[in-house]
Amino acid sequence: MASGWLIGVMVEVAGEPAPLRHFFAVGHEDRAKAEWRAIDSALLIGPVASSPVGGLEPVHMISELTPRTVHTLALKPGEVRPLGWRWPRRWITLEVRTPP
Numbered sequence: 429m430a431s432g433w434l435i436g437v438m439v440e441v442a443g444e445p446a447p448l449r450h451f452f453a454v455g456h457e458d459r460a461k462a463e464w465r466a467i468d469s470a471l472l473i474g475p476v477a478s479s480p481v482g483g484l485e486p487v488h489m490i491s492e493l494t495p496r497t498v499h500t501l502a503l504k505p506g507e508v509r510p511l512g513w514r515w516p517r518r519w520i521t522l523e524v525r526t527p528p
Contacts, residue, residue, distance in 0.1 A: 430459070432498045518524060
């Protein structure tokens with residue numbers, strides 16, 4: 429079961445020709461609620477895109493966050509952490525598991 433979610437939100441930024449994807453780590457087990465929490469945070473940056481951009485939905489789940497990742501990166505339950513515009517490698521690489 430996921431302890432959190434990595435969510436991408438397409439945000440319209442002044443001066444940019446197309447909306448940009450902003451990443452959020454959300455400490456919520458329910459995916460739909462995590463997406464809404466990410467949208468609320470994205471609205472502080474700018475308007476959320478109203479249609480798909482480059483094949484990506486305006487709000488989309490990137491990956492689940494395991495309890496290990498949430499604990500290691502100190503994401504609190506219910507917390508929404510903006511991660512910026514760059515691909516959040518640190519949040520995803522902890523998810524890789526080595527085979528036994």
